[in-house]
Amino acid sequence: xxxxxxxxxxxxxxxxxxxxxxxxxxxxxxxxxxxxxxxxxxxxxxxxxxxxxxxxxxxxxxxxxxxxxxxxxxxxxxxxxxxxxxxxxxxxxxxxxxxxxxxxxxxxxxxxxxxxxxxxxxxxxxxxxxxxxxxxxxxxxxxxxxxxxxxxxxxxxxxxxxxxxxxxxxxxxxxxxxxxxxxxxxxxxxxxxxxxxxxxxxxxxxxxxxxxxxxxxxxxxxxxxxxxxxxxxxxxxxxxxxxxxxxxxxxxxxxxxxxxxxxxxxxxxxxxxxxxxxxxxxxxxxxxxxxxxxxxxxxxxxxxxx
Amino acid sequence: xxxxxxxxxxxxxxxxxxxxxxxxxxxxxxxxxxxxxxxxxxxxxxxxxxxxxxxxxxxxxxxxxxxxxxxxxxxxxxxxxxxxxxxxxxxxxxxxxxxxxxxxxxxxxxxxxxxxxxxxxxxxxxxxxxxxxxxxxxxxxxxxxxxxxxxxxxxxxxxxxxxxxxxxxxxxxxxxxxxxxxxxxxxxxxxxxxxxxxxxxxxxxxxxxxxxxxxxxxxxxxxxxxxxxxxxxxxxx
Ligand SMILES: Nc1ncnc2c1ncn2[C@@H]1O[C@H](COP(=O)(O)OP(=O)(O)O)[C@@H](O)[C@H]1O
Ligand SMILES: [Mg+2]
Numbered sequence: 001x002x003x004x005x006x007x008x009x010x011x012x013x014x015x016x017x018x019x020x021x022x023x024x025x026x027x028x029x030x031x032x033x034x035x036x037x038x039x040x041x042x043x044x045x046x047x048x049x050x051x052x053x054x055x056x057x058x059x060x061x062x063x064x065x066x067x068x069x070x071x072x073x074x075x076x077x078x079x080x081x082x083x084x085x086x087x088x089x090x091x092x093x094x095x096x097x098x099x100x101x102x103x104x105x106x107x108x109x110x111x112x113x114x115x116x117x118x119x120x121x122x123x124x125x126x127x128x129x130x131x132x133x134x135x136x137x138x139x140x141x142x143x144x145x146x147x148x149x150x151x152x153x154x155x156x157x158x159x160x161x162x163x164x165x166x167x168x169x170x171x172x173x174x175x176x177x178x179x180x181x182x183x184x185x186x187x188x189x190x191x192x193x194x195x196x197x198x199x200x201x202x203x204x205x206x207x208x209x210x211x212x213x214x215x216x217x218x219x220x221x222x223x224x225x226x227x228x229x230x231x232x233x234x235x236x237x238x239x240x241x242x243x244x245x246x247x248x249x250x251x252x253x254x255x256x257x258x259x260x261x262x263x264x265x266x267x268x269x270x271x272x273x274x275x276x277x278x279x280x281x282x283x284x285x286x287x288x289x290x291x292x293x294x295x296x297x298x299x300x301x302x303x304x305x306x
Numbered sequence: 307x308x309x310x311x312x313x314x315x316x317x318x319x320x321x322x323x324x325x326x327x328x329x330x331x332x333x334x335x336x337x338x339x340x341x342x343x344x345x346x347x348x349x350x351x352x353x354x355x356x357x358x359x360x361x362x363x364x365x366x367x368x369x370x371x372x373x374x375x376x377x378x379x380x381x382x383x384x385x386x387x388x389x390x391x392x393x394x395x396x397x398x399x400x401x402x403x404x405x406x407x408x409x410x411x412x413x414x415x416x417x418x419x420x421x422x423x424x425x426x427x428x429x430x431x432x433x434x435x436x437x438x439x440x441x442x443x444x445x446x447x448x449x450x451x452x453x454x455x456x457x458x459x460x461x462x463x464x465x466x467x468x469x470x471x472x473x474x475x476x477x478x479x480x481x482x483x484x485x486x487x488x489x490x491x492x493x494x495x496x497x498x499x500x501x502x503x504x505x506x507x508x509x510x511x512x513x514x515x516x517x518x519x520x521x522x523x524x525x526x527x528x529x530x531x532x533x534x535x536x537x538x539x540x541x542x543x
Contacts, residue, residue, distance in 0.1 A: 003414045003415065003416055003417075004414070006416035006417050007411065007414060007416055009416075010411060010416055207395065207397055207398075208397055208399075210395070211395045211397060212408065212412060213381075214355070214357055214384070214389060214391075214395070215384060215385070215387075215389055215408070215409050216381045216382065216383075216384035216385035216387075216409070216412055216413075217381060217412040218378070218381045218412075221411075221412055
């Protein structure tokens with residue numbers, strides 16, 4: 001047991017010192033792995049955070065109900081009664097055309113162009129509007145509610161604010177599928193790259209393999225250093241990917257949080273997605289291991305080692 | 307211990323290098339293997355070390371039939387031997403100490419125990435002070451002794467040496483022979499190929515001579531260094 005452990009430590013030391021002696025090429029291969037792992041992770045992070053954002057927004061669904069511009073007070077009262085009766089509505093409030101007009105003028109005061117445009121309008125073009133919070137956040141029942149409201153008398157337009165969100169989220173789920181495809185392709189590329197690197201090492205280590213074989217080394221003994229090398233490339237490459245990810249997230253975090261702020265959400269981008277980082281590192285190690293296993297097995301077969 | 311029964315060896319596309327050879331080597335023997343260059347000395351040693359398989363006939367090592375061994379058992383058979391290759395096969399990317407420790411690692415011996423044995427082996431061949439040196443910086447005779455240290459470090463019961471004195475001048479060669487005799491003295495079986503057994507021997511030895519694929523044997527009696535082989539040959543065929 002102790003010997004077995006020692007043997008692995010010995011091999012690890014040997015492999016590390018070889019990597020140390022070939023610092024530049026080791027760095028290059030790790031960089032390649034790092035970048036290749038970084039790309040799909042970034043996509044993933046973007047899609048994941050966006051879909052969290054859209055989930056969030058789908059929750060506070062609001063239906064805007066714009067009345068006809070010429071609707072009179074009685075008609076407004078009638079709509080209000082209808083809304084109060086409706087079981088699907090949690091609450092609603094009315095913004096009259098005068099209130100809306102005032103708000104528009106207040107808000108536009110800071111922007112010269114808009115305020116010019118507004119003052120050119122002269123008279124109030126805005127309709128009375130109800131803003132309605134539904135009880136359910138289920139898309140189908142929301143659409144049904146919207147259609148019902150649309151058919152009320154003196155209603156010009158019922159607007160479900162979440163429609164674009166829904167479209168975005170279905171786009172995002174397409175994006176997720178795309179990511180797993182890209183990740184799969186990159187995994188194959190990495191297998192080839194790592195396998196090739198290990199194959200080159202096997203060539204430079206040909207004498208060692210031959211001598212070891214002649215003096216009674218088993219196949220697993222001969223394989224071991226190369227498997228370690230592959231796994232270590234994966235480990236270092238994976239760590240590099242994680243570092244790059246952290247750097248990139250940090251760089252964009254500011255603008256992302258600004259965007260989130262625009263939607264007045266308590267939404268924040270996770271900087272340390274530990275699960276993602278672990279997944280990146282573990283899959284990089286596995287790819288390294290498998291790539292070098294394939295390479296060394298083929299080499300052993302071609303050297304006719306028996 | 308080593309038994310050949312009607313062994314024939316042919317490489318793919320070659321003629322029969324060894325034809326119908328039978329012999330028996332007991333534990334503790336010191337055997338010279340002679341023959342001109344290309345006669346098949348290396349081939350015979352490779353058959354013993356199970357790095358080549360016979361085309362026909364049986365090779366028994368410690369009563370195990372090499373041809374019938376599973377591939378996974380071959381490495382363990384090979385560990386019984388200390389191999390000294392005609393071309394050394396030293397690893398030039400690592401120092402003397404690391405060269406010699408390789409068979410121990412293969413055997414699963416590591417750490418302090420391994421280091422102790424490596425130094426003992428280097429000491430036996432007089433290279434203790436060179437453990438950190440790279441093999442390329444050693445003289446021909448020193449490289450050959452390093453190869454011997456690597457062959458004996460895991461304490462094999464059989465030493466197979468392929469022309470270990472081939473390219474060395476006489477005084478180096480005598481050193482090497484002294485080392486082999488010392489191992490033989492403590493019970494190690496030594497089989498050594500050479501193209502001039504007579505120049506080597508300081509005592510009575512068994513000589514196996516390969517010619518045209520056939521094996522003839524004689525005893526080498528006295529250290530008459532200048533004598534022609536024919537004068538001391540006693541063919542047993
Ligand atoms: N792997 C091989 N494939 C084909 N022919 C070989 C191989 N190894 C040796 N031979 C041939 O076998 C003959 C004997 O070689 P070898 O055993 O090396 O002779 P020696 O060691 O006595 O000089 C030579 O003719 C050589 O060319
Ligand atoms: Mg030879």
